[in-house]
Amino acid sequence: MTYRLARGVRLQKAPDGAAVLLVPEGIVTLNDSAAATLELLDGNRDPGAIAAMLAERYQADLPELTSDVCTLLDDFVERGYVTP
């Protein structure tokens, strides 16, 4: 399954440099791994592809990253920030 940011949801930098997700009437401050994951959402990549890119970039463990990416996306889908 592939994912993209939901309509009207914007990923950007706050004036203090922190990555934030701007959503209707709200601001969600993202940690580095969440920001890196969301930057790779383009409507074509599935969680496995995203995790593989992150694993290469950060020299991290692929199965663990895949699980983290899936957890984040499931959570953000439920909160309406991300659409399958």
Next chain:
Amino acid sequence: MTPPDPRSILCELTYRCNLQCPYCYNPLDLGNPREEIDVATWLRVLDEAADLGILQIGFSGGEPTLRRADLVRLVERTTSRGGYANLITQGTFLDAEYLDALLAAGLAHVQISIQAPERESAFAIAGTDVHDRKLEALRLVATRDVALTLNCVLHRLNHDALPEVIAFAEREGIRRLELANVQFYGWAYRNRGALIPTREQVERSARIVSAARERLRGRMEIIYVLPDYFEEFPKPCMHGWAQVALTVTPDGRILPCPAAAGITTLTFPTVRDGTLADAWRNSDAFRAYRGTGWMPEPCRSCDRRELDFGGCRCQAFLLTGDAAATDPACSKSPHHDSVVALRDAGPEREVAPVPRRPTPVA
């Protein structure tokens, strides 16, 4: 002590509106349209907001789309300064050409309100037959790449239709539904006797919302604004006075919340006097109830003082004449009886609400 910088601003572009909803929180004195601040001043306000690091910008009113061309420029400036533009509208002027101009300017979120789930009762509440036009706007926005929220203000005259409101939202594929119990400011305060729901309505609605949230999880977010006079403790209004947000009124007054102009014992700064940053950091009005130092008893020694901040200053002023009093919505307030009396009132329930005064919309 330096306050935290604000995170959001509500720009009330006009108090004019073609609807006459009796639950409107606009002030009874809807002002003089000729005193509305001009677009150049609004653009400066948006620049000052961006300089303060504000990312969330709301355009509201009245009906903000009555400043049709100005709104497009304001959305454009918001976006170019990295802000997120929210439009809070009743939708009756949102045709395709205009919506697309707003979207090209970067509009991110549209909130459209309905008065009821069907035309006849919506007409009765709004005083204008616009339900079908709203439905058209809703469907139009749903086809575009923009966030959409459907809003319905709940009060005694439409609480019983809550299941139909939720069904309406489902039918229209709404992903974000705001069900806001009426809050008693401005016209709504004047009409509180007619608008306050019954305890039976409130309890039934809580059950309906809870079941709908469970059933629609992952498909529709339901935001439920609790009825204020029915809780044991007051709402943590605005997360405390002058803590996270500010409002600019159509004539340029800078307020800590949209209802604050009702506190007639305070003098609020205006966009003509200085910058938003000055108003936020240094004005007497913004400093008056910031933090906990201003609190009287029972707030001062209450272990909830950092949870609900003494409730709402505007409500305290409306109900007691003293903006520094404990919010009478709190069960610990010495004035709580006035809230109980209204909540449990009998005969006044039969009073018809007074429609909001019609305003020129041309």
